[in-house]
Amino acid sequence: MASRITIQWTKTAMDSLKTLPPKVSIGLLKKADELTECEDPRKHCKRLTGPLHGYYRIVYGRYRAIFSVEEERIANGDVLVHLKVIFIVVGIRKEFDRNDVYRVARKLVEDVLPTISDEIDEFELRDKDSG
Numbered sequence: 001m002a003s004r005i006t007i008q009w010t011k012t013a014m015d016s017l018k019t020l021p022p023k024v025s026i027g028l029l030k031k032a033d034e035l036t037e038c039e040d041p042r043k044h045c046k047r048l049t050g051p052l053h054g055y056y057r058i059v060y061g062r063y064r065a066i067f068s069v070e071e072e073r074i075a076n077g078d079v080l081v082h083l084k085v086i087f088i089v090v091g092i093r094k095e096f097d098r099n100d101v102y103r104v105a106r107k108l109v110e111d112v113l114p115t116i117s118d119e120i121d122e123f124e125l126r127d128k129d130s131g
Contacts, residue, residue, distance in 0.1 A: 005036045009087045012108065013065070016090040020063065027060040028090060032067075035085055042069050042083075051106045055088070065090045066105040 009017070017025050035041040035058075045056040048066070058065045070084040088108055091101035 003039060003083060005038075005041065005083045005085060007032055007036060007085050007087070010089075013087040013090050017065075020090065024060055024063050028058065028063060028065050031058040031060060032065065032085070032087065040083065041085055048102075052102065052109060055105070055109070062093045063091065064093055064101045066101065 017028065020028070035044070038044045042056060045058055045067075047053075048055045048057060052066065055066055055068050057067070065087050066089050067085050067087040070086065072082040072084070074082065089101060089105045091099065091104055093102070094100045097103075
């Protein structure tokens with residue numbers, strides 16, 4: 001089964017990424033790019049629980065990038081699985097702080113994302129066809 005992995009970023013995630021220290025931004029971008037190298041990113045990242053059930057994370061030190069994965073199967077004799085990795089927010093883990101990345105992600109998931117799903121900025125790091 002072949003798969004194609006596309007990386008996309010919401011405007012919120014891109015804006016958050018730009019505010020981080022350069023070393024952290026580069027580290028998170030590199031880890032995001034590595035998701036295109038695996039067969040299925042959902043098997044290589046931690047699945048979140050609670051209000052963020054269905055989302056995943058990559059980690060760089062105390063910083064997190066929260067993302068979802070959408071799957072599209074195309075059947076025309078061959079099976080192609082298109083996995084779209086959509087980063088929704090990037091930030092630092094600061095438990096009990098109002099700017100904690102998980103608190104921000106929860107607010108986005110509950111209040112904002114359902115209304116802006118068509119406004120995702122495509123920022124494709126890399127497409128990969130793997131066999």
